[in-house]
Amino acid sequence: MIESIATRFAQVSPTVDFWSLRLVREVSENISVRQGILQPVHNSTSVGALITIMDGNRSGYAATSDLSISGLKTAVRRAQHLAQATQNNCVFSATELVKPTQSGNYTTPVETAWETLPLVEKINLLQDACSALKLSERIVDWQSYLGYQKAEVLFITSDGIRIEQTFHTIAPGLEAVANEGAKTQIRTGGGWGTARQGGLEQLNKLHFPQDAKRIAQQALDLLQAPSCPTGKMDVLLMPSQMMLQIHESIGHPLELDRILGDERNYAGTSFVSMDMFGNYQYGSDLLNVSFDPNLTEELASYAFDDDGTKAEKVSIIQNGLLQRPLGGASSQARAGLQGVANSRACGWNRAPIDRMANLNLEVGKHSLQDLIASIEHGILMDTNKSWSIDDSRNKFQFGCEFGQLIENGELKGLVSNPNYRGISATFWRNLAMVGDQTTFDILGTPYCGKGEPNQMIHVGHASPACVFHSVDVFGDS
Amino acid sequence: MQDYFNQLADKLMTHLTGQEFLTVSLTGERSDFVRLNNNKIRQAGNVSQVDVNVDLIEGKRHASATCDLSGNIQEDLSLLSDILKRLREQRALLPEDPYLNYATDVNNTSHMAPSSIPSTEEALEQIITAGTGLDLVGIWASGDMFRGFANSAGQRNWHSSTNFNFDFSVYHSSDKAIKLDYAGTQWGEEVLKSRMYTAREGLKVLERPAKTIKPGTYRAYLAPAAMRDIMDMMAWQGYGLKSHRTTQTPLIKMVKEGLTLHPAVTIKEDHIGGLAARFTTDGFLKPDQVTLIKAGAYQDCLVGARSAREYDQNVNAGSEHPNSLRLAAGNLLQSEILEQLHTGLYINNLWYCNFSDHNNCRITGMTRYACYWVENGKIESPINVMRFDESIYQMLGDNLIGLTKEREFLFDSSSYNQRSFASHFLPGALIEAFTLTL
Numbered sequence: 001m002i003e004s005i006a007t008r009f010a011q012v013s014p015t016v017d018f019w020s021l022r023l024v025r026e027v028s029e030n031i032s033v034r035q036g037i038l039q040p041v042h043n044s045t046s047v048g049a050l051i052t053i054m055d056g057n058r059s060g061y062a063a064t065s066d067l068s069i070s071g072l073k074t075a076v077r078r079a080q081h082l083a084q085a086t087q088n089n090c091v092f093s094a095t096e097l098v099k100p101t102q103s104g105n106y107t108t109p110v111e112t113a114w115e116t117l118p119l120v121e122k123i124n125l126l127q128d129a130c131s132a133l134k135l136s137e138r139i140v141d142w143q144s145y146l147g148y149q150k151a152e153v154l155f156i157t158s159d160g161i162r163i164e165q166t167f168h169t170i171a172p173g174l175e176a177v178a179n180e181g182a183k184t185q186i187r188t189g190g191g192w193g194t195a196r197q198g199g200l201e202q203l204n205k206l207h208f209p210q211d212a213k214r215i216a217q218q219a220l221d222l223l224q225a226p227s228c229p230t231g232k233m234d235v236l237l238m239p240s241q242m243m244l245q246i247h248e249s250i251g252h253p254l255e256l257d258r259i260l261g262d263e264r265n266y267a268g269t270s271f272v273s274m275d276m277f278g279n280y281q282y283g284s285d286l287l288n289v290s291f292d293p294n295l296t297e298e299l300a301s302y303a304f305d306d307d308g309t310k311a312e313k314v315s316i317i318q319n320g321l322l323q324r325p326l327g328g329a330s331s332q333a334r335a336g337l338q339g340v341a342n343s344r345a346c347g348w349n350r351a352p353i354d355r356m357a358n359l360n361l362e363v364g365k366h367s368l369q370d371l372i373a374s375i376e377h378g379i380l381m382d383t384n385k386s387w388s389i390d391d392s393r394n395k396f397q398f399g400c401e402f403g404q405l406i407e408n409g410e411l412k413g414l415v416s417n418p419n420y421r422g423i424s425a426t427f428w429r430n431l432a433m434v435g436d437q438t439t440f441d442i443l444g445t446p447y448c449g450k451g452e453p454n455q456m457i458h459v460g461h462a463s464p465a466c467v468f469h470s471v472d473v474f475g476d477s
Numbered sequence: 478m479q480d481y482f483n484q485l486a487d488k489l490m491t492h493l494t495g496q497e498f499l500t501v502s503l504t505g506e507r508s509d510f511v512r513l514n515n516n517k518i519r520q521a522g523n524v525s526q527v528d529v530n531v532d533l534i535e536g537k538r539h540a541s542a543t544c545d546l547s548g549n550i551q552e553d554l555s556l557l558s559d560i561l562k563r564l565r566e567q568r569a570l571l572p573e574d575p576y577l578n579y580a581t582d583v584n585n586t587s588h589m590a591p592s593s594i595p596s597t598e599e600a601l602e603q604i605i606t607a608g609t610g611l612d613l614v615g616i617w618a619s620g621d622m623f624r625g626f627a628n629s630a631g632q633r634n635w636h637s638s639t640n641f642n643f644d645f646s647v648y649h650s651s652d653k654a655i656k657l658d659y660a661g662t663q664w665g666e667e668v669l670k671s672r673m674y675t676a677r678e679g680l681k682v683l684e685r686p687a688k689t690i691k692p693g694t695y696r697a698y699l700a701p702a703a704m705r706d707i708m709d710m711m712a713w714q715g716y717g718l719k720s721h722r723t724t725q726t727p728l729i730k731m732v733k734e735g736l737t738l739h740p741a742v743t744i745k746e747d748h749i750g751g752l753a754a755r756f757t758t759d760g761f762l763k764p765d766q767v768t769l770i771k772a773g774a775y776q777d778c779l780v781g782a783r784s785a786r787e788y789d790q791n792v793n794a795g796s797e798h799p800n801s802l803r804l805a806a807g808n809l810l811q812s813e814i815l816e817q818l819h820t821g822l823y824i825n826n827l828w829y830c831n832f833s834d835h836n837n838c839r840i841t842g843m844t845r846y847a848c849y850w851v852e853n854g855k856i857e858s859p860i861n862v863m864r865f866d867e868s869i870y871q872m873l874g875d876n877l878i879g880l881t882k883e884r885e886f887l888f889d890s891s892s893y894n895q896r897s898f899a900s901h902f903l904p905g906a907l908i909e910a911f912t913l914t915l
Contacts, residue, residue, distance in 0.1 A: 065545035264614045386835075387829075390828065392652055
């Protein structure tokens, strides 16, 4: 379908120095069962085009869901008018922008396609998972869901570049809400809040539906658990919290458009400045972070970003030393720094900006047992539930659904409402141990918000479990 | 667009068979978005988008789908006709939905707000001229926004607005900035100039050396924009009937243990005073207001269509989240706030709030932009950003001194997927003890 739109566009393509057309077709299906009741099955199809014009020192874009000849023509005209308005008043000249030079294609590897499981069987799967969550009368709300999206993206330019990419994404989840009086505890699992590229084979890897009984029991147990203790202590962060820690206090501060000031009115600036790359000790020498678009199951894997730059794995922090920012071709040209292929848009109706994509912490040498055994007094924290960080991405406070006391190298009882706070610039220097491959998990979030106009995009974060020393920890009021 | 929508709906209804019932809900915009950085244009674009959700119902079975539309009747009708066929097939596979709930009484409405706004090109020229010499960063958003509803009972509803929202900050250095916005349906260059004057005056204060505050408890004034962040946290599952019945509301202690806020706190969902459509996507009309908290005590919930059926209540909202939230005015005069504060924190903006203890509605977040240290009723210096951690039961309960008599109408500048129709109408709050932690 989008091929025919591209053909149509050829009839209205403008005579300018450069144009690009990004066509996106997204088809999604979302199914959920709450308290044994099938919720409305939601089917969605979104198709649209974003046309970018560069002419002289001017640039502008227009996005439209009207894909008729006249609709595309109107969009071209609007992009040209807006480009005109930028003349002599732009942050940087369109002539400085780097144009894509390579064509190619990419498709998510899929073992078991979404369509192979009929709708009725998917509903049955969700019903069974939902039933398994209802362990007690004190489980007062419980639900299971399963979502799928197929996104086809065709990017063509006036220079003859043609990039075709197709992404398949699976998003399952389970939630159990336990209550007693005015105390409520919520546990989630089975992929809740994250997603993976691939097919139905990803369900098992996200522990769906087998997580159901475990999380429901933990929600019940947390009702009886004492509050997380207060004080400076070690924390063992599982991958489901590490992903948030990486996201907020490494990913965002390293986004080059933030450092260049574009996001100061909304998402914020950064405590990182351009002179830090290549010489700033971001964390302990155990900290190795990479931009990795090649981990095919991860949410933001791709061959090209939305400006048409070829994507490759790159080290961002090596042995604790900051190497390069997360900035796409435009930001790199503005900053005079090497970056990564992370100029991305959340859909056809938004222009690309710097996003972190897949940002992963490389594995270390220690088993989970080693990590636990290393802690004299501390807390294991699992599954993020609260996140807050300043606009420079420095002072943070995060909370988790699940906490477990560690005393003298052994796991002890559960604690409720574990929170910790710190400062990005110093927190990563307290990274004391990094888990091995057996502790590693591929996660991410489909809900990273940024940009003006606002964009909600999916990002991937894969990490092993990690131990941090001397962290400010606290619990309930 | 309204004529197009009505024509499309009329024609679509002819595709129904048997006892089928159809609801059609449309959203769309034709918006210009121009980002600015350092008072120059960073990115200029236009988004023209229309999408529609159709719910094909027969008895208690239904299936729904959303798709983008072109605006061309024949093309869109052909697309939707195919979708209806697929939904008909899918519906046959689905069980009855016990919570299916849609309007069957016919209530037609049409609202088109009058407007007078400049072209984007004109507005940019005025903004960049007025901002000469300033490190101005932000976004200009303008154009048409619309919502429509139709059903096969013959109901037709329309809500549209042509407006602008210039959301911006003027930076002094580092993270020190004056945050402002100018939004509405009637543009005035003089108003823009007065906003810029406010920014320039604010920058003079930011020139002073910033003070780093130690963690501890301080007397504080939260301006209306800061109060918006607190209100948004309370609204995050705070008022929905489903979140109450499933004990997920952060206000659970108000409901289960009868905790109250200060008697000055009355919070309403002000459907009649807001900017959002008065009809829901299921065709229900919203009441003028819903009182959520009255004189500090919890009163009513927001009830969406499915919850209304599940818990046997009347629909009073589109979603179970406020769109037009109003906090009652108090008695403090804005002109006397510095004197009333005497010594403490003057907080213009908060940022990135979240719960640190959900069951106790304890909120953490950051100060942002221009926040000041005040001594003896005078602004002494800007402060470096600090983290707060405070329960709503202290902040707006025991420790609330009062709310201002003057309130600000705050347009929501958010644009995730589409530009928002949400708004707040809020006073500032003077608080005896506000806890900073980091």
